[in-house]
Amino acid sequence: MQAGQFARRVTVARPGWVTPTGERGVRLLGPLVRRLFRPTCVGFEHLPAGPYLLVANHSAGMGVAEILSIVTCWHQAFGTGRPLAGFALPLGFVVWPLSWVHRQIGTIPSTYPAAFAALAQGVPILVFPGGDHESLTPIWHRAQVDFGGRIGFLKIARQSQVPVVPLAIAGGPLTSPILLRSRLLATLLVVPRLMGLKRWGISLLGLLGAGLLAAVVPWSAWLALAIFLWLGSPFPFLPLFPATIRMVISPPLPPPASDATDADLQFARVALERRMEALLTRFVGGE
Numbered sequence: 140m141q142a143g144q145f146a147r148r149v150t151v152a153r154p155g156w157v158t159p160t161g162e163r164g165v166r167l168l169g170p171l172v173r174r175l176f177r178p179t180c181v182g183f184e185h186l187p188a189g190p191y192l193l194v195a196n197h198s199a200g201m202g203v204a205e206i207l208s209i210v211t212c213w214h215q216a217f218g219t220g221r222p223l224a225g226f227a228l229p230l231g232f233v234v235w236p237l238s239w240v241h242r243q244i245g246t247i248p249s250t251y252p253a254a255f256a257a258l259a260q261g262v263p264i265l266v267f268p269g270g271d272h273e274s275l276t277p278i279w280h281r282a283q284v285d286f287g288g289r290i291g292f293l294k295i296a297r298q299s300q301v302p303v304v305p306l307a308i309a310g311g312p313l314t315s316p317i318l319l320r321s322r323l324l325a326t327l328l329v330v331p332r333l334m335g336l337k338r339w340g341i342s343l344l345g346l347l348g349a350g351l352l353a354a355v356v357p358w359s360a361w362l363a364l365a366i367f368l369w370l371g372s373p374f375p376f377l378p379l380f381p382a383t384i385r386m387v388i389s390p391p392l393p394p395p396a397s398d399a400t401d402a403d404l405q406f407a408r409v410a411l412e413r414r415m416e417a418l419l420t421r422f423v424g425g426e
Contacts, residue, residue, distance in 0.1 A: 165214045168207065175381040176314070178208030182388030183216050186304060190258040191391060192296050193223070195306035196284045196415055197267035197274040199315035200342055200376025205308050208384040209265070224257045225265040230335050251295065258299045265306075268292045268408075275320040275340035281312035284415040290404040297399055302391035305411060307418035313382035315375075316343040328371035345375030387418050 172178065186193075198205065206225075213223065222245075229248040247253040247264070257264055267274070272287030284307075296303050317340045325331040325339035349366045356362045369375065395407060 165210060169211050169214070172207045172211045175378070176204050176208050176310070176384040178212050178384040178386065180209070180212040180216070180386040180388065182390075185388050185390045186263075187302055187391050189301070190261050190299070191263045191302045191304050192292055193263055193265045193304045193306050193388075194292060194411065195265065195267055196308055196419075197269050198276060198281060198308075198311040198317070199378070200274055200317060200340060201315075201373055202267065202274055202311060203376070204314040204378045204382070204384055205311040208308075208386065209306075212386065222262050223265055224262050226254075226267070228335055251291075254295045255299060258295070258301055263301075263304075266292045271336045271338045272320075275317050275338055276312070277318060277320060278312045278316040282416065282419065284412045284419070286408060286412060288405070288408070290401065290408050293395055293404040293407055297395040297397060297404070300394045300397065302394055303411065304391045305389040305415050305418065306386060307389070307415045308384065308386045309419050310382045310384040314378040314380055314384075316379070317341070318343060318346065328367065330368075330371035339371070340376075341370065342375045342379075344377065344379045345370050347379075348375060389414065389418055 195205075195209075213221075225246045226249040227246040229250055232248050247257055249266075254264060268286040268289050268291070269276075269284075270287070270289070272289075273285050276283065276285060293303070295301075319341040320338055321340070322338050324341070325336055328339055331339040348369050352362060352365050352369065356365060392411070395404060399407075
């Protein structure tokens with residue numbers, strides 16, 4: 140399926156916590172999220188009135204604790220009155236039950252047509268530009284913001300002429316520590332490649348789970364298959380530890396000039412990464 144088909148099929152929704160199903164989910168999970176991750180977010184006053192890109196750093200594989208913390212804080216600040224769409228892998232919109240989940244939580248495919256459609260409707264977009272590269276960063280590099288050289292989000296901001304709003308998030312890596320990031324691993328485990336991912340990682344939970352399987356299942360081809368499927372699944376990236384999630388929203392940056400070159404966008408990306416790292420240190424206190 141082509142990117143344009145995704146844009147035509149997907150209706151840009153208000154955020155999931157605005158829909159009846161999503162709001163019930165927030166009310167159900169909110170107390171647990173607040174207990175486990177104690178999320179705080181400052182700087183909501185910096186959000187522009189119109190469409191924009193809310194650009195955040197990403198960690199812990201799937202970033203479950205970070206995403207739940209953003210949803211919880213957003214709902215606490217705005218209730219059901221302010222829309223926000225989140226980027227997600229396009230594959231999830233054609234595979235059930237992920238397609239149903241995306242309809243409930245107001246996400247859109249991470250494609251240019253879907254982004255332009257959302258922004259044209261006045262809906263801001265939450266973007267994690269680092270994707271699988273940054274989310275699988277080993278925990279000892281957790282103070283870095285690294286989008287892996289990706290500038291697609293800046294191309295979107297350039298064409299739609301919308302501001303870029305930095306959102307720095309600290310604490311996420313501690314919830315599901317990543318020990319290894321590898322392109323080869325994504326190929327060897329097969330499933331990540333089928334999901335459209337170029338990188339995969341080994342988390343602490345993944346290692347502990349594989350060790351537990353080896354301890355309780357007799358050594359055989361079935362054990363090897365069980366460990367293979369476990370390590371290639373998303374489950375090892377679920378939160379393992381509670382940790383405080385702190386977030387800060389910085390004043391918006393103007394959109395790139397309409398005639399900005401890719402070299403200009405790369406320069407802007409590096410400056411944004413350094414700015415977000417400074418936010419983590421200055422306002423969020425690292426962790």
